[in-house]
Amino acid sequence: MEDVQIVNSLVRRCVAGDAVAWEEIVQRYNRRIYNICYRFAGTSDDAQDLTQEVFIKMYRTLSSYDVERGAFMTWVTTMTRNLLVDHFRKTKQDRVTDSIDAAPSEHEDAMPLSDQIEDKALPPDARVQSRETGEAVHEALQKLSPELREAVILRDLQDMDYREIAAVLKVPEGTVKSRINRGRAELARLLQRIYRQVM
Amino acid sequence: MPGETHNGMQCKEFEELLFDALDQNLTQAKKDRFEAHARACNKCGPMLAEVEAGQHWLKSLQEVEPPANLVKNILASTSGIESRRLDLAASAEEPSLLERIREWADPFLTPVWSTVRQPRFAMSFGMAFFSLSVALSVAGVKPSDIKQADLSRNGLRRTYYTTTARVVKYYENIRLVYEIESRVQEFKKATTPAESAPKEREKNRKNDTSGQPEPRQERNYSRDENQPVLASLPDRTPAVSVTTTRRFV
Numbered sequence: 344m345e346d347v348q349i350v351n352s353l354v355r356r357c358v359a360g361d362a363v364a365w366e367e368i369v370q371r372y373n374r375r376i377y378n379i380c381y382r383f384a385g386t387s388d389d390a391q392d393l394t395q396e397v398f399i400k401m402y403r404t405l406s407s408y409d410v411e412r413g414a415f416m417t418w419v420t421t422m423t424r425n426l427l428v429d430h431f432r433k434t435k436q437d438r439v440t441d442s443i444d445a446a447p448s449e450h451e452d453a454m455p456l457s458d459q460i461e462d463k464a465l466p467p468d469a470r471v472q473s474r475e476t477g478e479a480v481h482e483a484l485q486k487l488s489p490e491l492r493e494a495v496i497l498r499d500l501q502d503m504d505y506r507e508i509a510a511v512l513k514v515p516e517g518t519v520k521s522r523i524n525r526g527r528a529e530l531a532r533l534l535q536r537i538y539r540q541v542m
Numbered sequence: 543m544p545g546e547t548h549n550g551m552q553c554k555e556f557e558e559l560l561f562d563a564l565d566q567n568l569t570q571a572k573k574d575r576f577e578a579h580a581r582a583c584n585k586c587g588p589m590l591a592e593v594e595a596g597q598h599w600l601k602s603l604q605e606v607e608p609p610a611n612l613v614k615n616i617l618a619s620t621s622g623i624e625s626r627r628l629d630l631a632a633s634a635e636e637p638s639l640l641e642r643i644r645e646w647a648d649p650f651l652t653p654v655w656s657t658v659r660q661p662r663f664a665m666s667f668g669m670a671f672f673s674l675s676v677a678l679s680v681a682g683v684k685p686s687d688i689k690q691a692d693l694s695r696n697g698l699r700r701t702y703y704t705t706t707a708r709v710v711k712y713y714e715n716i717r718l719v720y721e722i723e724s725r726v727q728e729f730k731k732a733t734t735p736a737e738s739a740p741k742e743r744e745k746n747r748k749n750d751t752s753g754q755p756e757p758r759q760e761r762n763y764s765r766d767e768n769q770p771v772l773a774s775l776p777d778r779t780p781a782v783s784v785t786t787t788r789r790f791v
Contacts, residue, residue: 394616520560527594528589
C-alpha cells in the first residue's frame with residue numbers, strides 16, 4: 344500500500360530539485376508502470392519506450408501534481424493510461440472486439456480474432472505449462488478492445504478498486520464494471536476456443 | 543435479458559450483484575438468490591461462468607520483470623544523473639580483487655592450511671623458529687638492525703655487494719692460510735731429510751715374521767675360559783706357595 348506521507352515528501356523534494364528523491368520515485372513506480380505498459384502494448388520494447396515516456400512526462404509535470412486532488416498512484420496511472428491511448432491511436436491498432444466473430448475492421452486481417460489466435464496454436468501439453476498459458480492469456484489480452492483491456496488490466500492485474508479505475512478512465516463506476524465484465528467474458532471465450540481446438 | 547426473472551431475481555439485478563458476488567461481498571441470503579438465478583437462467587449462468595473464467599485467467603498472469611537498464615535509461619533521459627544505487631549494487635555484486643585472489647587460491651591453500659593446523663606441524667615450525675632465532679642471535683644479527691632503508695632497492699643492492707665482498711674476502715683469506723701452511727710443510731720436509739719417517743717403521747713391523755706377539759696383544763678377548771690351553775708348560779715349573787688364611791671366629 345502506498346505510503347502517502349512518504350510519497351508526498353518525495354514529490355516535494357523532487358520538485359525542489361532533489362535528484363535522490365526523483366530516483367526514489369523511479370525506483371518505486373517503474374515496475375508497476377512497466378507492467379501496465381507491457382500488458383497493454385504487448386511487447387517488451389514498446390513497454391520500455393512507453394515507460395520511459397511516462398517518466399519523462401512525469402518529470403516535466405511533477406510540479407502540477409496536487410496532493411489534495413488525489414493519490415499520487417492514481418495520478419501516475421492516469422498519465423500512463425493517457426500515453427497508452429495516444430500510442431494506440433498513433434499505431435492504428437485500435438479495434439473493436441465486442442464480439443470475436445464480428446466482422447474485422449479495416450486494420451485487421453480477414454480472419455476472425457479467434458482464428459488469428461488459433462494460428463499460433465499451442466502444443467497439446469500447453470495447458471499444464473504455466474509459462475505457455477501465460478503467453479496465451481497475454482496474447483488473447485491483446486485482442487481485446489483498448490477500453491476492455493485497460494479496464495481488466497487495472498482491475499485484475501493492478502488490483503485497483505472501481506472508484507480509482509473510474510477516476511483514471513474518467514468514466515462512471517457502472518461503466519467500469521460493465522467493461523470489466525465484458526473484458527473478462529471476452530477473454531474467456533477467446534481462450535476457451537483455443538483450448539477446445541487444441542484438445 | 544434484463545427483463546427476465548428467475549427465482550425472484552431479474553437479470554439486471556443479477557448483473558449488478560455480479561461484482562459483489564465475485565468479490566465475496568454478498569450476504570448469505572443474496573448469495574443464495576444469486577446462485578439460484580445463475581442455475582435457472584440460461585443467459586446469466588453461462589455469463590457468470592465466462593466472467594469467472596476470464597478473471598481466473600487474468601489472475602494467473604504473473605508480474606513481468608522490467609529490463610535491467612530501464613531505471614538507468616529513465617534517469618539518464620530525465621535528471622541526467624546516473625543512478626548511484628545501481629552503481630553501488632553493481633560494485634557490491636562484483637567481487638573485489640582480494641576475493642578473486644582468494645577464490646583462485648582456495649584450491650591450493652585449503653589442503654596446505656589443513657596441514658598447517660596439525661599440532662605436529664606447529665611443533666616443527668616452533669622448533670625451526672627457535673633454531674633460526676638461536677642461529678641469528680649467535681651470528682649477532684638483531685631484528686632491530688634491519689631498518690626499512692635496508693629493504694629499499696639501494697639498500698638491498700648495498701647489502702648484496704657487501705655480502706659478496708665478505709664472501710670473497712673470506713675465501714681469499716682461507717686460500718692464503720692454506721698456501722702458507724703448505725709452504726711451511728714443504729720447508730720442514732726440505733730441512734729434515736735424514737729422519738726416518740714413522741711410516742718406514744710401520745713398514746718394517748709388518749715385514750717381521752718371527753711370530754713373536756706384539757707386547758700389547760697379550761689379551762685375547764675372543765677366547766673362552768673353557769677353551770684348552772694348547773701352549774706347553776715351561777721346563778721348570780715355578781714354585782707356587784699357597785697361603786691359606788683361616789678366619790677364626
